[in-house]
Amino acid sequence: xxxxxxxxxxxxxxxxxxxxxxxxxxxxxxxxxxxxxxxxxxxxxxxxxxxxxxxxxxxxxxxxxxxxxxxxxxxxxxxxxxxxxxxxxxxxxxxxxxxxxxxxxxxxxxxxxxxxxxxxxxxxxxxxxxxxxxxxxxxxxxxxxxxxxxxxxxxxxxxxxxxxxxxxxxxxxxxxxxxxxxxxxxxxxxxxxxxxxxxxxxxxxxxxxxxxxxxxxxxxxxxxxxxxxxxxxxxxxxxxxxxxxxxxxxxxxxxxxxxxxxxxxxxxxxxxxxxxxxxxxxxxxxxxxxxxxxxxxxxxxxxxxxxxxxxxxxxxxxxxxxxxxxxxxxxxxxxxxxxxxxxxxxxxxxxxxxxxxxxxxxxxxxxxxxxxxxxxxxxxxxxxxxxxxxxxxxxxxxxxxxxxxxxxxxxxxxxxxxxxxxx
Numbered sequence: 001x002x003x004x005x006x007x008x009x010x011x012x013x014x015x016x017x018x019x020x021x022x023x024x025x026x027x028x029x030x031x032x033x034x035x036x037x038x039x040x041x042x043x044x045x046x047x048x049x050x051x052x053x054x055x056x057x058x059x060x061x062x063x064x065x066x067x068x069x070x071x072x073x074x075x076x077x078x079x080x081x082x083x084x085x086x087x088x089x090x091x092x093x094x095x096x097x098x099x100x101x102x103x104x105x106x107x108x109x110x111x112x113x114x115x116x117x118x119x120x121x122x123x124x125x126x127x128x129x130x131x132x133x134x135x136x137x138x139x140x141x142x143x144x145x146x147x148x149x150x151x152x153x154x155x156x157x158x159x160x161x162x163x164x165x166x167x168x169x170x171x172x173x174x175x176x177x178x179x180x181x182x183x184x185x186x187x188x189x190x191x192x193x194x195x196x197x198x199x200x201x202x203x204x205x206x207x208x209x210x211x212x213x214x215x216x217x218x219x220x221x222x223x224x225x226x227x228x229x230x231x232x233x234x235x236x237x238x239x240x241x242x243x244x245x246x247x248x249x250x251x252x253x254x255x256x257x258x259x260x261x262x263x264x265x266x267x268x269x270x271x272x273x274x275x276x277x278x279x280x281x282x283x284x285x286x287x288x289x290x291x292x293x294x295x296x297x298x299x300x301x302x303x304x305x306x307x308x309x310x311x312x313x314x315x316x317x318x319x320x321x322x323x324x325x326x327x328x329x330x331x332x333x334x335x336x337x338x339x340x341x342x343x344x345x346x347x348x349x350x351x352x353x354x355x356x357x358x359x360x361x362x363x364x365x366x367x368x369x370x371x372x373x374x375x376x377x378x379x380x381x382x383x384x385x386x387x388x389x390x391x392x393x394x395x396x397x398x399x400x401x402x403x404x405x406x407x408x409x410x411x412x413x414x415x416x417x418x419x420x421x422x423x
Contacts, residue, residue: 007249008247008250009250009262011253012085012086012092013246013261015242015358016058016241017241017348017355018344021057021058023089023358026345029344033370036055037053037237037239038052038222052219054240054345060078072148073119073144075115075351076143076152078197078242079242083153083157083193085244086195086245086246087193091259096158098158100157102252104158104160106189107158107190108154108164110163110166111194111196111244112172112175112196112353114349114350116148118200119202124136146167150163150165167350168410169350169412170312170349171409171415171416172196172349172353173350174407174408174416177247180192180247191248195353196351198239198350198351198352201238206238209238212277216237226374228342228343229382230379231378233379236347238347239347239352240351242354242355243355247264263420263422264420266293267293267416267418268289268296268417270415271415273285277411278316282320283319283320283322283327286417289415290329293419297419302332304404304419305335311343312342318379318382322385322386323385325338337387337389338387338389339369339372340372341359343373359406361420364404367402369393369396371391371393372390401421402422403421404419405420
């Protein structure tokens with residue numbers, strides 16, 4: 001069963017995001033250029049310098065049974081909802097070995113979170129301080145642990161090949177998908193449910209990011225606050241949600257007659273080794289990840305026609321990424337449609353790579369690149385280095401095999417680039 005060169009494909013997608021409670025509504029919102037950013041209405045928001053965020057469009061308690069939801073941190077709730085959709089979308093019903101035609105010993109999950117159960121941790125600490133030891137929930141530890149989303153998805157599908165949780169800040173979701181691709185390619189599994197999730201809209205993370213000057217304080221114009229590549233961008237907007245893919249060996253998918261969205265070509269990984277929070281300004285680490293991807297896969301640079309950029313709307317990060325694309329792809333960068341979907345859904349931290357991989361796969365499947373909204377005055381450096389999709393969605397080439405990249409970077413200098421291709 002083992003191999004080092006198995007083709008990996010995407011057979012299922014699922015998401016819950018600021019634009020919709022499933023992948024279809026999320027994609028519709030992205031293509032239409034809608035924003036999911038809103039004013040924060042919680043009582044604690046009044047004291048914050050940042051009073052905007054991008055919460056999920058559909059509360060998880062509207063989907064999950066309440067007894068189940070009460071035993072899951074919000075991040076795990078999102079992951080489970082997205083995984084349930086992706087599992088069904090892939091044509092599976094029930095657990096592996098029962099309703100689903102996959103060997104549970106050949107099934108894995110890799111679901112990442114950058115922060116984990118931060119809301120559970122902080123809320124239960126408040127309970128401890130205010131109500132005492134006996135009122136702390138006995139479910140606290142399994143709720144707050146970062147591997148809880150992956151473990152609960154593993155329980156849902158019946159995975160026994162491995163349940164994993166990469167934690168690499170805002171690159172976590174992409175790293176999870178890359179890890180899953182390698183699990184299949186190297187023969188450890190035939191099917192892996194993979195993605196990222198995050199639920200950090202809480203006063204402490206918002207205060208901390210705000211004091212770092214990392215977040216936009218454009219409270220008067222929430223829907224215009226996330227503006228990658230605009231000359232006046234002033235930081236990211238915090239989002240929440242999850243995105244999950246069902247990845248499968250091409251052979252296994254063909255044997256069961258599965259619908260295939262795209263090929264998951266592979267990953268490129270590097271580290272900046274520059275600063276704990278600041279990106280390397282010339283994009284050298286990102287360029288290394290791109291080169292690593294090209295060296296480790298059969299991807300032809302000329303196939304790449306679209307990039308779902310990390311582009312958080314920070315002054316330094318947005319440009320470093322585009323410089324890296326120009327360095328690696330040269331003049332071909334002029335023919336790559338760059339979309340910054342965080343302009344619409346905000347930055348989902350560890351969930352970003354999951355949701356944006358869903359968007360990248362759908363961009364290939366429908367051959368459409370979503371727009372980047374809120375660019376009133378494009379940064380000249382952005383305009384010089386990339387073809388940014390602005391204003392409205394753009395059609396991708398209608399014929400031939402094409403590929404797209406999803407970039408994800410995180411505090412600590414983590415760089416992950418995923419490549420997908422039409423089949």
